[in-house]
Amino acid sequence: MRIAVVASRAKIVRGTEAFDIAEASGGRFGPDALDVYDKWEAFTAWAESAELGPGVPFRPEDCDSPVPAPRQIFGIGLNYRAHQIESGLPAPAEPLVFGKFVTSVAGPVGDLVLFTDQVDWEVEAAVVIGRYARNVDEGEAWAYVAGITAAQDYSARDVQMRPAGTPQFSLGKSFPGYTPLGPALVSPDEFKDPDDIALSCSINGRLVQSSTTADMIFPVGEIIAYLSSILPLLPGDVILTGTPSGVGLGMTPPGYLKAGDQITTVVGDQTQHHTAVDVAVAA
Numbered sequence: 001m002r003i004a005v006v007a008s009r010a011k012i013v014r015g016t017e018a019f020d021i022a023e024a025s026g027g028r029f030g031p032d033a034l035d036v037y038d039k040w041e042a043f044t045a046w047a048e049s050a051e052l053g054p055g056v057p058f059r060p061e062d063c064d065s066p067v068p069a070p071r072q073i074f075g076i077g078l079n080y081r082a083h084q085i086e087s088g089l090p091a092p093a094e095p096l097v098f099g100k101f102v103t104s105v106a107g108p109v110g111d112l113v114l115f116t117d118q119v120d121w122e123v124e125a126a127v128v129i130g131r132y133a134r135n136v137d138e139g140e141a142w143a144y145v146a147g148i149t150a151a152q153d154y155s156a157r158d159v160q161m162r163p164a165g166t167p168q169f170s171l172g173k174s175f176p177g178y179t180p181l182g183p184a185l186v187s188p189d190e191f192k193d194p195d196d197i198a199l200s201c202s203i204n205g206r207l208v209q210s211s212t213t214a215d216m217i218f219p220v221g222e223i224i225a226y227l228s229s230i231l232p233l234l235p236g237d238v239i240l241t242g243t244p245s246g247v248g249l250g251m252t253p254p255g256y257l258k259a260g261d262q263i264t265t266v267v268g269d270q271t272q273h274h275t276a277v278d279v280a281v282a283a
């Protein structure tokens with residue numbers, strides 16, 4: 001199962017075509033994507049045998065995030081060992097969690113505005129919740145996941161790291177457009193192993209990050225068990241599961257994005273393209 005959002009309407013993606021969920025289901029599901037995630041179990045049961053009618057060509061550049069307005073967005077910091085070392089921060093004993101604010105969500109293709117001169121890239125696999133989750137066992141966690149999609153956790157390092165000693169991760173990572181998601185949400189059953197998904201980031205064609213989610217310190221099951229032991233996870237909630245090494249912050253000297261840079265982000269078979277633009281130009 002693959003879900004995308006085009007012009008504020010949730011679609012099923014099959015091959016190169018997208019099918020409108022609300023139209024095909026006679027209004028039972030959608031068109032709002034959150035309605036589909038809220039009814040995920042009934043929706044997937046219906047979709048298995050549904051007659052979808054005519055499709056339209058699916059183009060990533062037309063897509064919004066597959067969940068444009070999640071109720072909660074979590075980020076996991078320092079979840080790959082080599083990235084934790086390059087960050088210069090101590091290894092976490094339990095998942096290091098921050099929030100990203102919903103106005104930072106964007107689509108998979110477009111401009112990335114450089115609001116400061118220290119904007120960095122972080123390719124991440126994003127997990128989207130498909131079922132209310134509270135006190136979930138690690139071994140059961142994947143049953144609460146609607147799917148995985150590509151994400152960037154764009155980060156203004158100057159804002160993220162101040163004040164010294166008590167950094168504000170949530171604000172530095174929540175400028176508008178700094179949480180692009182998509183194009184398509186891919187359900188866990190479409191992966192040979194949903195705990196081993198390749199992810200990479202290239203800047204102007206040069207590979208800067210390349211890893212697999214199998215290298216995570218706290219895998220998806222542990223993250224969901226941990227978060228849901230503290231608060232409920234709601235359908236459509238997004239968890240950015242951390243980034244591997246190779247970010248600009250880890251370079252000597254640090255190297256951040258410049259206007260005109262082309263950022264290509266790949267998670268599984270989902271690809272994002274962003275062009276960095278100067279804030280003065282964007283305004």
Ligand code: ZN
Nearest residue numbers: 122153242243
């Ligand atoms: Zn991150």
